[in-house]
Amino acid sequence: MFNLITSKQSNVKNDVLSGTTVALALVPEAVAFAFVAGVEPMIGLYAAFMMGLLTSIFGGRPGMISGATGATAVVMVSLVALHGVQYLFATVVLAGIIQILCGIFKLGKFIRLVPHPVMLGFVNGLAIVIFLAQMGQFKVEVTEGVFQWMEGSMLYTMGALIALTMLIMHFLPKLTTAVPSGLVAILVVTGLVIGMDLEARSVIDYVRDMLPADQAADATLKGELPTFAIPQVPLTWETFYIIAPFAFIIAAIGLIESLLTLTLIDEITDTRGRGNRECIGQGIANTTNGFFGGMGGCAMIGQSMININSGGRGRLSGITAALVLLAFILFGAQYIEMIPLAALVGIMFMVVLGTFEWSSFRIMGKIPFTDAFIIVLVSGITVVFDLAIAVIVGVIVSALVFAWKHAQHIQADTYEDENGWKVYDLRGPVFFGSVSNFKELFDPKGDPEDVVIEFRRSRISDHSGIEALDGLAEKYQAQGKKLHLRHLSPECRQLLTKAGDLCEVNVLEDPKYRVATDVLA
Template sequence: MYNRDLHIKSSTSRPPEWHLFVPKLYTVLRQGYSWADLRHDTVAGLTVAIVALPLAMALAIASGATPDKGLITAIIAGFLISALGGSRFQIGGPTGAFVVVVFDVISRHGYDGLIMATILAGFMLIIAGIFRLGTFIKYIPQPVVTGFTTGIAVIIFSSQMNAFFGFGIDGLSADVLGQWQTYFSQLHKISPVTLLLAAGTLALIILLRNYAPKAPGFLIALTVGAAIAPLLGLSVSTIGSQFGDLPHFLPAPSIPTFNIADIPDLLPSAATIAFLAGVESLLSAVVADGMTGRRHRSNCELVAQGVANMASGFFGGLPATGAIARTATNIKSGGRTPVSGMLHAAFLLLIMFLFAPLAGYVPLACLAAVLVIVAWNMSEIGRFAQFMSAPIGDRLVLISTFLLTVLVDLTVAIEVGVVMSALVFMHRMAGAVEVATHVSLIEEDHDDLNGFPAKAYIPGHGLPDGVETYEITGPFFFGTVSLLVDVLERIDANTKIIILRLRNVPLIDATGTSALADFISRSQSKGRVVILSEPQPSTRELLHRLQNENAGAHLHLAASFDEAKKIALAGLAEEPE
């Protein structure tokens, strides 16, 4: 039995500051890199390259650029993010989060303006990492992230209907409402052949995901589409007809031509790119940590993202960040170290060198189907619906961020969402100011070079082995979730029952609810029983809802600690010998 309070105390002897910026690649090589590691990383790198190839081209086209720009970004930025980053498993490249802002910058400032904005964003990310702002990016409220992510998904989906239905509309408005007004006024221009090809590609991707999840669905679907179109003599737009042949080699790096007077106009877009790159890369690193049990260095990751974006700009590429889906694919494919991400970039370069002409046969309708799937994956419908049952303040933040993203501007949406979250939080804190949290909101990066492991908690209370109790003190809101999850991940493998004492928790916000639900789900998957003990009246209704959503013998709600101990002892008595 353990009594655990969420107090994190700093060690009296701190490691050198520069240790927090040492790439994970160095850590890996310092610990020893074997032929077995290389074999696993090679397989994972090739797998991720096959997944990244169609996505890089599709995202570049959706952003208003040419497909080769996406490949350049995946190769240059993907290599540097893995080589210099603070995560063992991060895969970098172009992502859907940038589509809207890149399209807007190109339309207003041209491609040279985008390159300058990308380089400026890279510089901002390096500064943010040096000043250790990666810690604060972790605490962006989840309703804000979900709101603008879902909004971006809607924008991507809307923009692809032109190619999906074969309207052939030139100069389509960037405004979502304007796009749909145009679509409905041009229904007579729908191309049945293009629509059938796009719908068939979409159906093939879905079937492969359901019945052959390990197969590279995007690449197979694009290959089939590229083969069917010329065989049947289909008159559809292709990458070749729209953009010409793809180059075989990377371009030489160059300094873009720009007017210094344009920099003030580019700064808001650069700041948005930097913000998106920082948030998505750290979210991806957190996901990787959850899948592997490792720890990333957030500020080292920001510096790597900055260097990669500046390099991508110098090579004429697009903004880049950590890609959650590709990073997860890397882990599931057996990737062990940053070498897998570096090899993924090398394989993409080899594919570009050998097979660039073949990409010209890919129909744009097939790429539109790929982006429809990307938009669906980004939309996070389940999480969006979950937050719609959250407290009213969180719902307002979510809906406002979503609507502003779709209807106004991504930068405005983020600014308003963060400010609204701060106001909602301050309002909640006004009623809980007398409660001391004892929780450090500044979580230090983990230093694994000098051997400063997190301290183990001290056992107490004397209940039987297999039962642990944790006590949360203070509001369980978006700023403390990361710390709590990190502490709870240290649970002993032999633990059968967990008592979570909530007597000093005056409120739980939407992000806290999501983290608590995830913790309950992970505990149940390992056969552990969770007992939520001594909830305050303000949180009782929410916890009852969690209990109803997790019906069964693995989650209990106890009004008192004595009742929780009785449930725990009874649960131990029922355990098989």
């Protein structure tokens, strides 16, 4: 894939052409993700326009495309169902503020702490969640507010149109990449439904199902500019308690997906984006979304790859995509009403197939059991709870596994030096996970009068290690024996309370490093 990219520099022609292509590809997914979130399609289109424009201007990764995404939409659906769309707008504003603060305090670097097994579980869980969200499109309203599964000819038609959409999206890129396969699939399926007068639900049918019966008959999608409006929610602590958990989750998911996409594009283009600036750009875009009636979002891996492979490298490509999309909203919104739901579901199924890491099945038997467990764990938590909690749990479990494995690496070679003193030549880190094994290496009762602990190949990493060393020194002193500590860092010597006087200082050879502790803060 990387060899297909011949240009690493941006130019106006490539940016404009690639941006136009991306705009066409954004339409179906923006509408489809609006369905996932349970909001009107235009809210998804507004989000795609504002996210794309503002992140291209203020973000830290030229060439990356942002818009309404499934990762954030799956979090929004329960909020919209329980409290309404105005609470969603307020939540997106707060999420944007959180993201701006993350950029100001330079927290973007912490994306490096996400291990690869966690990422595999993340994308697999996301694919499953998006797939399950599509199941709602197979229900029809029988009476107001009462839905049941499709049956008979309507179900068969829906299945056939979904299959046709997926076949077009799979085979068309093998023939030509001049136009987005998703857009072609929508045009073909829509033309087929209209031309053959097939019984198939459309976007406007979905919109009417969302509205009360007295409003449904006159429902329409009117293309117009998004307008400024403060979210109509009570400015109370109760409102904050409602939206804050959703805002933190949306902010976290948005930054995780955006920064991971940034890293991917960095590798492909052999350039480097600015993670903290991207946090601020995403925050500005989401905050603006909340005030202008959009559902917010984050970076889109699929659309970003379309842009990069089409030659888009500069900020102009994202700006062009956003402006072309706006033109479609203003002058072509009535055509969106005719799009069959089956086409959008087919597109989302292809997104699922492309998002899921099928290679994870192949490597399950070849990777350590703990890595396989983390992949399954993160995928399961993503489906049951949400993406942010899944990634956080995955990182914590990975860290604990890492600590446990390294706790076994502490060991010591013992010998007598020229003075007849017993030397413990340590190897491995001394930290909270290894202190138990560290203590078992020594024999205060059976050791000779003088004992040396050599730290040339070891390191004390945290305050637990300091306390363990102090406790060991106390045991040797209780036996009336002298303990010599060599090659400790100055900070370690400062933190030792009982063994500080036992250190033998060598200014030229002693290491210099920091210890993870708040005592010196």
